[in-house]
Amino acid sequence: TDPNDLFNRKYYSSSVLGLVKLLKMEQAFMENFSMYANILQEKVDNLNIFLDALKRPNHITHNEREKFVSNPLNAFGLIRRLNQDWPKLQNYTQKPLGLVQLTAMQDIVSAAPESFDMNEKLKAMHRIETTYDLQPKDIAKGLLQRTEFNYNLSFRDCLSLAHHKFEIGEFKRSLLWFREALKLNADGSLDTMNRLQQIELKGFATAVAKRSIYLSNQALTNETIDNMVNSQLQDAKQMDLEQLISSELKQWINDDSTTPPTGHNLGCQGLFPKKSNLVCRYNSSTNAFLQLAPLKMEEVSRDPYIVLFHEMISDKEIEEMKGEITEMENGWTSLGDSKEIVSRVYWIRKESSFSKRINQRISDMTGFKLEEFPAIQLANFGVGGYFKPHYDYYTDRLKEVDVNNTLGDRIGSIIFYAGEVSQGGQTVFPDLKVAVEPKKGNALFWFNAFDDSSPDPRTLHSVCPVIVGSRWTITKWLHYAPQLFVKPCSPRFHKK
Ligand SMILES: O=C(O)CCC(=O)C(=O)O
Ligand SMILES: [Fe+2]
Numbered sequence: 001t002d003p004n005d006l007f008n009r010k011y012y013s014s015s016v017l018g019l020v021k022l023l024k025m026e027q028a029f030m031e032n033f034s035m036y037a038n039i040l041q042e043k044v045d046n047l048n049i050f051l052d053a054l055k056r057p058n059h060i061t062h063n064e065r066e067k068f069v070s071n072p073l074n075a076f077g078l079i080r081r082l083n084q085d086w087p088k089l090q091n092y093t094q095k096p097l098g099l100v101q102l103t104a105m106q107d108i109v110s111a112a113p114e115s116f117d118m119n120e121k122l123k124a125m126h127r128i129e130t131t132y133d134l135q136p137k138d139i140a141k142g143l144l145q146r147t148e149f150n151y152n153l154s155f156r157d158c159l160s161l162a163h164h165k166f167e168i169g170e171f172k173r174s175l176l177w178f179r180e181a182l183k184l185n186a187d188g189s190l191d192t193m194n195r196l197q198q199i200e201l202k203g204f205a206t207a208v209a210k211r212s213i214y215l216s217n218q219a220l221t222n223e224t225i226d227n228m229v230n231s232q233l234q235d236a237k238q239m240d241l242e243q244l245i246s247s248e249l250k251q252w253i254n255d256d257s258t259t260p261p262t263g264h265n266l267g268c269q270g271l272f273p274k275k276s277n278l279v280c281r282y283n284s285s286t287n288a289f290l291q292l293a294p295l296k297m298e299e300v301s302r303d304p305y306i307v308l309f310h311e312m313i314s315d316k317e318i319e320e321m322k323g324e325i326t327e328m329e330n331g332w333t334s335l336g337d338s339k340e341i342v343s344r345v346y347w348i349r350k351e352s353s354f355s356k357r358i359n360q361r362i363s364d365m366t367g368f369k370l371e372e373f374p375a376i377q378l379a380n381f382g383v384g385g386y387f388k389p390h391y392d393y394y395t396d397r398l399k400e401v402d403v404n405n406t407l408g409d410r411i412g413s414i415i416f417y418a419g420e421v422s423q424g425g426q427t428v429f430p431d432l433k434v435a436v437e438p439k440k441g442n443a444l445f446w447f448n449a450f451d452d453s454s455p456d457p458r459t460l461h462s463v464c465p466v467i468v469g470s471r472w473t474i475t476k477w478l479h480y481a482p483q484l485f486v487k488p489c490s491p492r493f494h495k496k
Helices: 016-054 062-069 072-094 099-110 115-131 136-140 155-167 171-184 195-216 222-233 238-252 263-268 315-323 353-366 395-401
Strands: 280-283 295-301 306-309 329-332 341-348 376-381 387-390 410-417 421-424 427-429 434-436 443-447 461-463 466-469 471-479
Touching: 016 072, 016 099, 062 072, 115 155, 115 263, 136 155, 136 171, 155 171, 155 195, 171 238, 195 222, 195 238, 263 387, 263 427, 263 434, 295 434, 295 443, 315 353, 315 471, 353 376, 353 410, 353 443, 353 471
Parallel strands: none
Antiparallel strands: 280 295, 295 306, 306 443, 329 341, 341 376, 376 471, 387 461, 410 443, 410 471, 421 466, 427 434, 427 461
């Protein structure tokens, strides 16, 4: 497969479903690995039994040997063993063992996440750490925000995070993570450290040393730098490597790099002031049905209009939703962005009883007509999955996505929250200082445009990285053209 083909690339870390697959793969790998080890152990056990059986008195001198073979019983035994037993032993030693397990393991490894996936996960970890301003020492011991998890990162986990921060030029965080790694290896001498750990430590030290030499003389060629680093680190002990990494990173930390948090980050951290003048009410007016079953609405913002509907989709319907999915595609962090895959999405294009019901509900909620555009998008955001601040309307780009402009721009958006997210994953409107928790069952609706259909830039919005949970959403964009004759609310005009 083409490594640049991001659309079709096998990609696990963007959704909880993908990660569940990996967990199963890891289990299968472990089973095969341990079976393989058992089979080899059995062979070693057998070889030792044969060795014992082959033990003969040691004849040192020629005379002793001559005397031994002059006995007919000894002579017979000798010939028989060499003729009959040896080929069998030879066969046994050469017999390929554990082929089934080896093949199974090979298949699993070839389906394993590639470095692309690994890098996306590192980025996701970084995103969670920086968006919520979490400290490495807390993350390492399983403390995420105010919640303590019964899980600790390992030496290798911390080292790999430290290395990643170094690669992206975040030297302060790199050093903090490196210190966490060292803490986990506090009593670690070279012999208690395993091979894999040593290789990673040396790899990190090599990268750090290269940068250091490069900075000291930028005229050096890569080859010269490689040679210098190789000879510098050739006989380096673990202590030396640790020392080198710590002291170089310390030098590179640039303290005036503290930028103020963005509106998105503040929203994610729950730091927007509480709004007090908003109300909750029941809507029983958009159609007759609602008089029997009024909708529980919570105003989130009056201008632009944003409203949160409570208990709009049931657990049973959420199960039904998952049943609609065949294969999900990669989802990007914003329109036209091809660099980061942050979710998995699925379009229900052919109307199903499920999508019909959801469309009907949206019509009940908003008074909008949806017959002309019945498609519905489902999305699953895994841990670290997010959405950059963006607008839902296309304005000038509309021609690219809807050539004949039959539907018109996206004047309203509605998001049903359909997954368990215990931390993170809020929908944030940075300019309005609004952050909405993605509570399962609720649905968020807002207008993106004024009534004259001109875009309302205050509707800039984003999704906070999921910290804990599997964030499912049902998304519906409400287009302008079908609504021309529907007036859901009193007219709102662009204030000049
Ligand atoms: O999932 C959300 O909360 C918002 C998603 C979104 O903004 C979008 O899909 O355009
Ligand atoms: Fe959006």
